[in-house]
Amino acid sequence: MELIEIDQVNKVYKKGKKQANIDISFSIREGEILGLLGPNGAGKSTLIKQIVGLLAPTSGEVRYAGVNVLKQAKKVASQFGYYAQEPHALGALTAREALLFTGILRGMAKKEAEKQTMELLERFGMAELAGRPLKKLSGGQKRMVGIGTTIIGDSRVLVLDEPTNELDPLNRRLVWDIIVERNRQGATILLVTHNVLEAERVVDRVAFINYGRLLEIDSVPHLKQKVDGRLKLELTAVEGEAGNLKKRLEEWGDIQQTAENRLRLLIDKNRAGTMLDWMVHANDLPIDEYAMLPPNLEDVYLYIDSQKEKAVGYAIREEKVGSFIG
Numbered sequence: 001m002e003l004i005e006i007d008q009v010n011k012v013y014k015k016g017k018k019q020a021n022i023d024i025s026f027s028i029r030e031g032e033i034l035g036l037l038g039p040n041g042a043g044k045s046t047l048i049k050q051i052v053g054l055l056a057p058t059s060g061e062v063r064y065a066g067v068n069v070l071k072q073a074k075k076v077a078s079q080f081g082y083y084a085q086e087p088h089a090l091g092a093l094t095a096r097e098a099l100l101f102t103g104i105l106r107g108m109a110k111k112e113a114e115k116q117t118m119e120l121l122e123r124f125g126m127a128e129l130a131g132r133p134l135k136k137l138s139g140g141q142k143r144m145v146g147i148g149t150t151i152i153g154d155s156r157v158l159v160l161d162e163p164t165n166e167l168d169p170l171n172r173r174l175v176w177d178i179i180v181e182r183n184r185q186g187a188t189i190l191l192v193t194h195n196v197l198e199a200e201r202v203v204d205r206v207a208f209i210n211y212g213r214l215l216e217i218d219s220v221p222h223l224k225q226k227v228d229g230r231l232k233l234e235l236t237a238v239e240g241e242a243g244n245l246k247k248r249l250e251e252w253g254d255i256q257q258t259a260e261n262r263l264r265l266l267i268d269k270n271r272a273g274t275m276l277d278w279m280v281h282a283n284d285l286p287i288d289e290y291a292m293l294p295p296n297l298e299d300v301y302l303y304i305d306s307q308k309e310k311a312v313g314y315a316i317r318e319e320k321v322g323s324f325i326g
């Protein structure tokens, strides 16, 4: 069943005259984990804010269980857990109070909210910090309390905007575990992340957004078929030579610059042997290191993005390379 429908959503920010979302339509199915991926400035947070009803679309609408979210703000607030990128304004509350009050606001009985609060703080390794005001916690600890306030109260829908951002590896893993666990308990989950490789392990489907548009939405295996029959060559260029190297390799396949001196080439399997042979014999290529690897979801994204750029003639976003790294 389609739980949330995004129907022809357009968002124009008046001040900047910026069209952040253009004709976006797709559905989120009940019980799925849908990953929303795309580079910085693609329009993901704008879309998410409209999905949770905090921002009104310029045109189009978002429906939850068949009804426009803006017409059922109370219901959406009680049934959705929303983790925003911006830190929340609960700084004067203690960690315990922030969790407890959010649980009660979502309609939990006080006793149950108390129980879940302590369970979460223990799970986060923060039981001893329960009485400390949020403003006196570290950035990562604050973020974990933010995750806690999002998931407390068994919300039917979780909307998570970069939930693992700025967390250490252990907490990142804990958050991914919690996401999967809550999904198994029945929650429908929409999440924005730049951790494409971590997301690949948990999401059922992926929506790729760029230039304010939905470029693609599909299951991970289906998306990977787009780069089937290809291999990935990761190259480190000699300092200052990435542009030059990119030009020399362009004819072999789809090439992207992924960091200042790093390039990624997707090449047909049946050309890979000839290409490698050519590369090792060409003495003047400015290459420091290279490795041949099977493609992953990040490569699918880069491929889809490059095809779209070619198709519609968008300028290459040199300033945005590397958005997916780390």
Ligand SMILES: Nc1ncnc2c1ncn2[C@@H]1O[C@H](COP(=O)(O)OP(=O)(O)OP(=O)(O)O)[C@@H](O)[C@H]1O
Pocket (backbone or CB within 6 Å): 013, 014, 015, 016, 018, 019, 020, 038, 039, 040, 041, 042, 043, 044, 045, 046, 047
């Ligand atoms: N309040 C605002 N007023 C004007 N323009 C805005 C506003 N918020 C966002 N934008 C612009 O809209 C575009 C989309 O921004 P958005 O925050 O939705 O991107 P994003 O995909 O979430 O990016 P990131 O991954 O960096 O968080 C950007 O060009 C941004 O500068």
